[in-house]
Amino acid sequence: MSSRARVQRALNHLQPDRVPVDFGATAVTGIHVSCVAALRDFYGLEKRPVKVHDPYQMLGLIDDDLKAVMGIDTEGVFPPETLFGFRNEDWKTWQMPDGLEVLVSQDFNTTVDKHGNTFIYPRGDLSAPPSGIMPREGFFFDAIVRQEPVDDSRLDPEDNLEEFSPVTDHDLEYFREATQKAAETGRAVVATFGGTAFGDIALVPAPFLKHPKGIRDIEEWYVSTLTRQDYIHAVFSGQCETALKNLERIKAAVDGTVDAVFICGTDFGTQCSTFCSEQTFRDLYMPYYQRVNSWIHANTAWKTFKHSCGAVEPFISAMIECGFDILNPVQCSAAGMDAASLKQKYGDSIVFWGGGIETQTTMAFSTPDEVRDQVLRRCETFAENGGFIFNAVHNIQADTPVVNIAAMIGAVKEYNGTT
Numbered sequence: 001m002s003s004r005a006r007v008q009r010a011l012n013h014l015q016p017d018r019v020p021v022d023f024g025a026t027a028v029t030g031i032h033v034s035c036v037a038a039l040r041d042f043y044g045l046e047k048r049p050v051k052v053h054d055p056y057q058m059l060g061l062i063d064d065d066l067k068a069v070m071g072i073d074t075e076g077v078f079p080p081e082t083l084f085g086f087r088n089e090d091w092k093t094w095q096m097p098d099g100l101e102v103l104v105s106q107d108f109n110t111t112v113d114k115h116g117n118t119f120i121y122p123r124g125d126l127s128a129p130p131s132g133i134m135p136r137e138g139f140f141f142d143a144i145v146r147q148e149p150v151d152d153s154r155l156d157p158e159d160n161l162e163e164f165s166p167v168t169d170h171d172l173e174y175f176r177e178a179t180q181k182a183a184e185t186g187r188a189v190v191a192t193f194g195g196t197a198f199g200d201i202a203l204v205p206a207p208f209l210k211h212p213k214g215i216r217d218i219e220e221w222y223v224s225t226l227t228r229q230d231y232i233h234a235v236f237s238g239q240c241e242t243a244l245k246n247l248e249r250i251k252a253a254v255d256g257t258v259d260a261v262f263i264c265g266t267d268f269g270t271q272c273s274t275f276c277s278e279q280t281f282r283d284l285y286m287p288y289y290q291r292v293n294s295w296i297h298a299n300t301a302w303k304t305f306k307h308s309c310g311a312v313e314p315f316i317s318a319m320i321e322c323g324f325d326i327l328n329p330v331q332c333s334a335a336g337m338d339a340a341s342l343k344q345k346y347g348d349s350i351v352f353w354g355g356g357i358e359t360q361t362t363m364a365f366s367t368p369d370e371v372r373d374q375v376l377r378r379c380e381t382f383a384e385n386g387g388f389i390f391n392a393v394h395n396i397q398a399d400t401p402v403v404n405i406a407a408m409i410g411a412v413k414e415y416n417g418t419t
Contacts, residue, residue, distance in 0.1 A: 003073035007188035008259060010386045011303045011325065011351055018416035019383050021390045022353065024062040025076035025190040026262050027054050028307045028328060029354065031396040031405075032139060033102050036060030038402040043069050049093060051103045055120065056083040056132065056207065057395060058140040060102070064185075070409050071418060074389075075182040077191040077258075080174045084108075084132060084141075085123040085208030097137055119144075122210045131207035139398035143205040147216040157234035159214030163206055164195055164239045167246040172253045179257040190305070192262040193250050195243040198236050198288050199225070200266045225276065229284060240288045244295055251300055260303040260326060263292060269310020272335045281315055286322050293323025305353065309394065311335040313342070320349045329394045330355030332378070339381045352382050353389040357408050363392060363400050368407035375411035383415075 001009075001017040009016040024030050031039075036050045037060065051061040062072065081087055086107035094104040097118065107124030116136030122128055132141035175193065182189045197203055204221045206212035215221050215231075225232055266285070268275050276284075293304050303325040308315070312327075313336040319327065330352045332339045339355060356378050357363055362371055382388040390412055396405060413419040 003185075003187040004183075004189075004259065007073050007389065010389055011260065013348060013351070013385060013387045015384075015386050018418065019379055019388060019390050019412065020073040020188070021071050021412060022074040022190070023070060023072055023391060023396075024059070024067075025074035026192060026305070026307075026328075027057065027059065027078070028262075028265055028394060029391045030054065030057070030059035031062065032398040032400075033058050033060030034096065034098070034100055034139070034398045035396050035400055035402065035405060036062060036066070037100060037102070039070075039405060040066060042402045042406055045069070049101050049103045051088070051091060052094075052108070053078065053088055054082065055104065055108055056141050056143075056202070058096075058398070059395060067187075071413060071416070073187055074190050075185045075187040077175070077178045077182050077189060079192055079194040080171045081208065083202070083207055084120055096139075097134070122208055125210060128210040131205070131209075141207075143202070143207045143218075145205055145217045146212060147205075147220070150215060150217075150220060152228075155228070155231060156214070157231055157238060160235045161238045161242075162213065163203075163209060164242045166242065167195075167249055172249060175250055176253040179254040183257040188259040189257055190260045190262065191254070191258045191302075193247070195239065195246055196292050197264040198239065198266060198285055199232070200264060202265060222275070225280065225284060232284060236284075236288045240291055243292060247292070247295060248299075255300055258300070258302050260305050261296065262305045262307070263324070264289070265307040267310060268308045268315055269312040269331070269334060271310060271333075273311055274314055275310075278314055278318060281318055286318060289319075289322035289324070297323060303351070309334075311337060313337055316342075316346050316350065320346070324350065326351045326353045326389075328353040329391070331358075331393050333358050333361065333393070339378055343382055343384075347382075347385070347387050351387045351389065354391040354393055355382060355388075356390045356412070357392045359392050359394055359396055359400070363396065363404050363408065366404065368403050371404045371407040372411040372414070375408050376415055379412065379415040 006016040007020045033050050053061045088105045090106035091103040109124040111119050118134040119130035120132040122131045134141045201218045305326040306324040307328045311334040
């Protein structure tokens, strides 16, 4: 069975020949650049600097030789611009704070202050205020809030819609070429087109804009979902109209090459609870999720991918009603997210993309034997009758022991009988 066919069967809740594997196809299923470099060394692959394809989280590009070793069945297509507003092109070397040399875009421009903090700039423009900071001895960037005090009498939803614009012909050509190239690998194509992430707090501060307007402070945004719901509805409504028009044009350019599409990374859960009530989810977010998912299902064969960390079990039924086909990262350590219970209750209705190993705990702090044990148990729980794509619970973070990552890879191969 080809990788693409394997993933397609799992997405359709049919038993594939073995558990499909994803690493690197989305911004929430990736591997930190330092761990990609460590894996290349561990497996004796050609030694060369790893490309940083997601500078916000410093995720590393997984080349074909490492994909083959890991048994990866997916191929990602990313937006034309990174979260800092520049394209990944004309690569140059850059040194991480720990000394690791990596490759970054020509517009990945940084400065370092007297405390050792590294600052990155929107669109690489050093004359603009920095939009991200990597703390000294850090491994990735945090968004910098750049917002004037909020004056409710002057709030205009158009300010929070600045980044949502019609897709350009140039970007359509990029998506056409990128999806075609991804399809030629024989792996399942997972595309992120952008513009459909309603209220994702990674995007609210707009690190890609030089001078963002509107509500850009994360705390203020969360407060606004309760106190300024009319404003949020106006933003989401305008965003949704643009997204649907863009999807129509994108579909004409790429249809037939895409298997799954990343819709939204808005988190609704903490470790032990939800961020809002189910009613707020249904009133404020569901109408827009339903419109996007309904259009996609009516016009394409794409499966729709929803990311939300945390204790989101109370929302899973609503997410299914929204039309989502896929739930990620399946944080089984959070309250109410027991793997067996999730599979029993929702396994026929939604695909679990993730949940294969806990990155916060097991991957970071346990032994290789304990990693193997958890991976085998999670595969046993989730894999029956399809509906499962193996991935860790969110991105594999820096400082994760490479022997544990290798133990995870080995355990999946052991379960699949491909060792």
